[in-house]
Amino acid sequence: MKVTDHIAKANGDTQFSFEILPPLKGQNITSIFDSIDPLMEFNPPFIDVTYHREEYVYKERENGLLEKQVVRKRPGTVGICAAIQNKYNVDAIPHILCGGFSKEDTENFLIDLGFLGIDNVMALRGDPVKSETYFTPEKDGHNYASDLVSQIAALNEGRYLDDEILNQSKTDFCIGVAGYPEKHMEAPSLDSDIYFLKKKIKKGATYVVTQMFFDNARYFAFVDKCRAEGITVPIIPGLKPIATKKQLNLIPHRFSVELPDDLVMAVVKCEDNDAVRQVGIEWCVQQSKELIEAGVPILHYYSMGKSDNIKAIASHVF
Ligand SMILES: Cc1cc2nc3c(=O)[nH]c(=O)nc-3n(C[C@H](O)[C@H](O)[C@H](O)COP(=O)(O)OP(=O)(O)OC[C@H]3O[C@@H](n4cnc5c(N)ncnc54)[C@H](O)[C@@H]3O)c2cc1C
Numbered sequence: 001m002k003v004t005d006h007i008a009k010a011n012g013d014t015q016f017s018f019e020i021l022p023p024l025k026g027q028n029i030t031s032i033f034d035s036i037d038p039l040m041e042f043n044p045p046f047i048d049v050t051y052h053r054e055e056y057v058y059k060e061r062e063n064g065l066l067e068k069q070v071v072r073k074r075p076g077t078v079g080i081c082a083a084i085q086n087k088y089n090v091d092a093i094p095h096i097l098c099g100g101f102s103k104e105d106t107e108n109f110l111i112d113l114g115f116l117g118i119d120n121v122m123a124l125r126g127d128p129v130k131s132e133t134y135f136t137p138e139k140d141g142h143n144y145a146s147d148l149v150s151q152i153a154a155l156n157e158g159r160y161l162d163d164e165i166l167n168q169s170k171t172d173f174c175i176g177v178a179g180y181p182e183k184h185m186e187a188p189s190l191d192s193d194i195y196f197l198k199k200k201i202k203k204g205a206t207y208v209v210t211q212m213f214f215d216n217a218r219y220f221a222f223v224d225k226c227r228a229e230g231i232t233v234p235i236i237p238g239l240k241p242i243a244t245k246k247q248l249n250l251i252p253h254r255f256s257v258e259l260p261d262d263l264v265m266a267v268v269k270c271e272d273n274d275a276v277r278q279v280g281i282e283w284c285v286q287q288s289k290e291l292i293e294a295g296v297p298i299l300h301y302y303s304m305g306k307s308d309n310i311k312a313i314a315s316h317v318f
Pocket of ligand 1: 049050051052053095096097123124125126127128143144145146177178179184185186187188192193194196200209210211212238
């Protein structure tokens with residue numbers, strides 16, 4: 001079932017959903033099931049599975065020279081989605097990127113998803129590869145998520161890359177895209193970022209999931225701005241509980257978001273990460289309650305494969 005149908009069916013009730021990431025190559029799927037099992041009691045209508053593109057690593061050869069290798073440390077997005085749908089009978093939403101995909105790769109990826117009965121996708125540009133500053137599209141790939149949305153929407157109308165393909169059967173994907181209450185790190189302004197967000201929706205996206213934020217006022221202001229610009233689709237808030245002291249520096253750096261002073265000081269005063277985890281849970285519970293009060297359709301949690309704090313939050317909230 002599509003995300004938009006889940007929202008319609010809930011009749012205004014806020015639902016619980018979360019995102020997981022595939023395990024590192026070499027691990028089996030048990031770790032995924034172990035992180036999902038404790039959260040199933042909160043009846044998620046869907047679970048997102050992130051996509052991780054290739055990275056460059058340098059390995060030392062016997063002669064002392066460094067060899068550049070291309071590796072994908074977390075493959076398995078599509079397989080995990082299929083396993084989730086099969087085991088839990090819950091919709092799984094694979095993330096799909098511009099980065100690392102040619103248009104042909106994208107089309108074939110979407111065909112696989114269609115055959116597996118997956119009818120939601122989260123369309124993203126992806127970050128630059130770690131060793132580069134700027135995003136570079138794949139040869140014959142997409143520059144921006146809006147172009148990727150266009151390709152998915154075209155396939156939904158039965159338009160394949162090769163128009164001589166016979167029996168051009170239509171896919172039926174509900175397309176989600178990313179939104180940034182504190183603006184995307186590369187965007188020159190929040191207004192320009194919202195301008196391009198609107199473009200993604202015009203091309204066929206039907207819902208937005210936000211980057212994590214720690215101050216609800218940022219989310220409410222973002223939604224107001226989007227509505228003023230004529231964006232009417234659901235804007236699902238993404239939440240992440242702080243769990244370690246290190247994240248005080250890591251999260252702003254990695255995701256270009258600010259942490260409120262009250263939260264920062266509460267974490268700074270913690271003696272150890274157990275205490276930080278508790279602060280993170282309490283903060284996130286407060287955020288969640290206020291967002292529910294405001295009538296958000298879904299609370300979407302970034303679990304990062306760790307379900308214990310998400311379970312603690314959901315137990316207070318749902
Ligand atoms: C909910 C969520 C889930 C995510 N999941 C993943 C994941 O699974 N895997 C992963 O690798 N990353 C993931 N990301 C990170 C995401 O890939 C990065 O934030 C990436 O840098 C931008 O992706 P986007 O889809 O927002 O890009 P876009 O919408 O293409 O925007 C990228 C930048 O370009 C600007 N822009 C857009 N269109 C144009 C245009 N036509 N001309 C000029 N500028 C333009 C935008 O303002 C923005 O600054 C996720 C992010 C979020 C919020």
